[in-house]
Amino acid sequence: MMDVKTIVRQLVPLLGGKDNIHSAIHCATRLRVVLEDDTLLDLNAIDEIKGVKASFRKSGQVQVAFSSSVINDVYDEFINYTQINEVSNKESASRESKKNLGYFKRIANTLSKIFIPLIPAIIASGLLMGLLSLIKNYGWLDIHHPIYILLGVFSSAAFIILPVLIGFNAAKVFGGNPYIGATLGGVLVHPSLANIWGGLGHYQTLDLYGFQVAMIGYQGTVFPILLTVWFMSYLEKFLKRLVPEAVEVIFVPVITLIISGFVSILLIGPAGRMLGDGIAFSLTTLIDHTGWFAGMLFGGLYSVIAMTGIQNSFHAIEAGLLSNPKIGVNYLLPIWSMANVAQGGACLAVWFRTRNEKVRKIAIPATFSAMIGSVEAAVFGVNLRYVKPFVAGMLGGAAGGAWVVFNKVYATGVGLTGLPGLAIIQASSLINQIIGLAISFGIAFSISLIFKYDKES
Numbered sequence: 001m002m003d004v005k006t007i008v009r010q011l012v013p014l015l016g017g018k019d020n021i022h023s024a025i026h027c028a029t030r031l032r033v034v035l036e037d038d039t040l041l042d043l044n045a046i047d048e049i050k051g052v053k054a055s056f057r058k059s060g061q062v063q064v065a066f067s068s069s070v071i072n073d074v075y076d077e078f079i080n081y082t083q084i085n086e087v088s089n090k091e092s093a094s095r096e097s098k099k100n101l102g103y104f105k106r107i108a109n110t111l112s113k114i115f116i117p118l119i120p121a122i123i124a125s126g127l128l129m130g131l132l133s134l135i136k137n138y139g140w141l142d143i144h145h146p147i148y149i150l151l152g153v154f155s156s157a158a159f160i161i162l163p164v165l166i167g168f169n170a171a172k173v174f175g176g177n178p179y180i181g182a183t184l185g186g187v188l189v190h191p192s193l194a195n196i197w198g199g200l201g202h203y204q205t206l207d208l209y210g211f212q213v214a215m216i217g218y219q220g221t222v223f224p225i226l227l228t229v230w231f232m233s234y235l236e237k238f239l240k241r242l243v244p245e246a247v248e249v250i251f252v253p254v255i256t257l258i259i260s261g262f263v264s265i266l267l268i269g270p271a272g273r274m275l276g277d278g279i280a281f282s283l284t285t286l287i288d289h290t291g292w293f294a295g296m297l298f299g300g301l302y303s304v305i306a307m308t309g310i311q312n313s314f315h316a317i318e319a320g321l322l323s324n325p326k327i328g329v330n331y332l333l334p335i336w337s338m339a340n341v342a343q344g345g346a347c348l349a350v351w352f353r354t355r356n357e358k359v360r361k362i363a364i365p366a367t368f369s370a371m372i373g374s375v376e377a378a379v380f381g382v383n384l385r386y387v388k389p390f391v392a393g394m395l396g397g398a399a400g401g402a403w404v405v406f407n408k409v410y411a412t413g414v415g416l417t418g419l420p421g422l423a424i425i426q427a428s429s430l431i432n433q434i435i436g437l438a439i440s441f442g443i444a445f446s447i448s449l450i451f452k453y454d455k456e457s
Contacts, residue, residue, distance in 0.1 A: 012081060015033060019036075047385075058376075113169075121165065122158055125156070126412040126414065128155035174232075176237075180253055194215060224272030227275075231260060292405050299397040302397060340370050341437050342395075345396055345443075363382050411426070
């Protein structure tokens with residue numbers, strides 16, 4: 001059994017002492033601590049504590065990784081020893097970590113909170129799209145068969161009501177009423193509005209005092225509802241300060257819905273669609289004109305981006321690609337898979353070449369974790385210690401990224417990278433995705449195997 005009391009008493013001084021600890025939370029494997037002064041931190045010494053798998057700075061926090069079986073005990077002992085007020089601790093940790101983030105990282109962090117809870121629904125839809133692709137390609141069922149038609153309904157449902165799902169989550173993140181947020185999502189996908197998801201077709205135009213309003217829906221879009229709910233949250237907070245508390249429950253929701261609804265249909269909706277289409281057009285044009293070079297660039301740099309946590313905001317862009325009727329596929333996720341698996345290959349090479357027993361114990365589970373899409377343990381726990389494996393992983397990711405773009409490998413969902421990501425790769429692209437993963441892993445492993453890793457960089 002691991003002695004958590006000893007671990008905590010060794011850890012706290014290396015964080016600068018009790019007085020330097022502002023707040024702490026934990027996830028499935030990591031203790032996340034917000035410090036008053038980061039200059040008092042000693043990450044190298046923390047890594048030497050028995051039981052610690054890795055330590056690093058990320059998202060305005062110091063994160064110390066443990067095995068999932070002991071993290072709860074470590075956190076409880078940490079709270080008990082440091083005497084942090086646990087009642088307000090989680091909210092305080094979140095608030096303080098945000099202060100340590102730059103403006104762009106705050107946006108990325110916000111998008112991450114909105115989209116990560118939605119990933120299971122989008123993954124399910126993506127898997128069903130992949131199954132439909134197999135059924136159609138191999139002729140297992142006629143496309144007019146009732147089962148095929150119903151599976152088509154199931155697979156597209158999440159994207160059609162995507163603004164409703166996003167509206168609910170975004171309102172919670174922005175501090176608004178989530179049910180008003182979901183209702184605004186319903187406004188944007190109302191049956192009275194032409195369904196762009198199924199093809200624009202015919203639509204009506206309303207004459208609103210000389211202002212022509214196109215009755216076009218926003219099924220499957222991302223940015224219109226994000227911007228609408230962001231506006232709604234500020235409006236709702238303003239109205240709550242203005243309206244007497246006795247009648248707040250009556251007037252605030254209805255005024256919020258009316259004003260936000262008009263603003264979304266007349267202004268924010270069209271502007272949000274232009275933003276989403278502009279991002280999709282820019283990425284598509286870049287890949288169409290530069291081909292494999294764009295894949296090499298994205299695949300090589302993704303590991304660096306992943307160190308900041310910003311990669312989680314890409315889910316919004318990927319969902320926009322999938323829901324765009326002119327695109328309908330995710331060509332970014334196969335590239336991200338290359339980068340993650342490459343870091344796993346580099347990590348495994350370190351296991352072969354180092355004599356550091358602590359690193360060797362981390363390397364095998366970290367490699368497996370990277371292969372299934374979670375790359376933090378491999379990057380922060382192993383590869384960045386020695387730098388060369390991290391660079392080798394970037395090179396492997398670049399090579400794999402070039403391969404999948406050159407061979408037009410596409411995914412039908414978001415969220416799953418690495419080996420699990422094979423489940424949402426189009427059937428026609430599956431072989432090239434597997435070859436790309438082998439290239440990424442092999443190049444990163446081979447380059448990393450050249451060096452010895454006795455001293456940390």
